[in-house]
Amino acid sequence: MLLGMSRNPEEPVYNRIEEARTTLGLTRQELADKVGVHYQTIGYLEREEYSPSLVLALRIAKALNQEVSELFSQTPFKKGK
């Protein structure tokens, strides 16, 4: 009825969170504070260990002044946008 094996979903979602975050000179902790999650959560997302809920994706997009479609994609991003 239990197993300590979370972290590692099925369907990948690629993102540019780290790129957009560092562009704004923000630390993970600061971004986490802005969107109201733990700083580790930002880490998991940047490393693409799992994909966010839609609500979180919307909050992050707003915090980073980007469109959801500019930040997240089902297909890998090319270099330098």
Added chain:
Amino acid sequence: MLLGMSRNPEEPVYNRIEEARTTLGLTRQELADKVGVHYQTIGYLEREEYSPSLVLALRIAKALNQEVSELFSQTPFKKGK
């Protein structure tokens, strides 16, 4: 320690899935098949009983030929777009 009370989250996300779906003349079952979920799941989303994962939101947007930001929002939609 348990309660059969799922269905009913905290933070609402508004959407136009039903509007976009009927515009295309699709049934819930058909949309569900296109995005690979249960037809009830589409129902729960349209009634805004919970919000989708980002992956599902991306798939739905693609199936309905819309931008994620056109389909989902943290603030209610006005009438007729």
Added chain:
DNA sequence: ATGCTATGTAGCATTAATGCAACATTTGCA
């Protein structure tokens, strides 16, 4: 009326997303 199709609802099981704590590692800077 009968029947069919689309939709609403309820339960319960499973899995992914997130919180949170603890500790390792890396990097920059005094």
Added chain:
DNA sequence: TGCAAATGTTGCATTAATGCTACATAGCAT
């Protein structure tokens, strides 16, 4: 060098999202 901040990683608990089954209801044909 060493310290401190930022980040990586692990483990476990909790909750939301989804699957799935079953049944009720509503509308629209024939």
